[in-house]
Amino acid sequence: MLPFLIVGGVGLAVLLISLLIGDIFDHFDIGDGAISGTALGIAAVVFGASGVITYTSGLDTVWAYVLAAVLAVVAYLIAVLFVKRLTKSSDGVPASALGLSGVSRSDITPAGGEVSLDGPGEVERRLAYSDHPIAEGVRIRVIEHSGTRVKVVAE
Template sequence: MELTPFIVIGGIGLLVLVISLLVGDIFDHFEIGDGAISGTALGVAAVVFGASGVLTTTAGLDLVWAYVLAGVLALLAYLLAVFFVRRLTKSSDGVPVSAIGLTGVTRSTVSPAGGEVSLDGPHEVERRFAFADDTIAEGVRIRVVEHTGTRVKVVAD
């Protein structure tokens, strides 16, 4: 009976952690505290709370001290997880690398309405949607002159 709260909280934490890893951070959509609350970090903290509570209780520590130690370790785990989540988020902020100046080849006819190109660049592994002021036939060498979102504006090279 002494282990039940630790097991339940640890299990809920594991569920929150798995959901956050599979579908993204569940608290990102609520704008709470400018990202101070992270589902991933809460999941990590709850798992650490549950695991450390079970370990300290089975090691024979008094129940009060098991809760205190589990709470302190969970808080430290939460803060550490928030730090790493923020650091990873800043390093992969989703801003595309600028493609201006890259060259490539048209993979379909490119017109003002659109088309596809393959670019020669270190971060370019697939085709990109492109547009041009004038129609450019398929297979023509091009150069990127503008980068808007994931689309690029190209001219014949």
């Protein structure tokens, strides 16, 4: 049962990282989005959970692995289809925030923070980070744009 718990735990970590920071496999352009960190995380969680449930229900260990693997593959394929569908239904290519100015809405550190940017279509807060701490309420400028996060400096 331990392998199921380990794979499920790693899958949960990958899923959380992909949802909070962004898909960790976006930078590898493999198979036109065929590999998705979100989908891999979901598949690993399904593998772990279904393996534990099957193993504890009294079936042979072989059947626990077979059922867990089949359900993980199905979950992966469904997740990839949903991720692709959501990507295609978005409002197009996001505009680059590079060079935009704004205001820090929380303290910004290398670990993170939030900013509001002054630009067309910028109505929400964005996740931001900086090499040097920036206090809340300080005017900032975007020097790097990566996924949904922006790297900022104080103006």
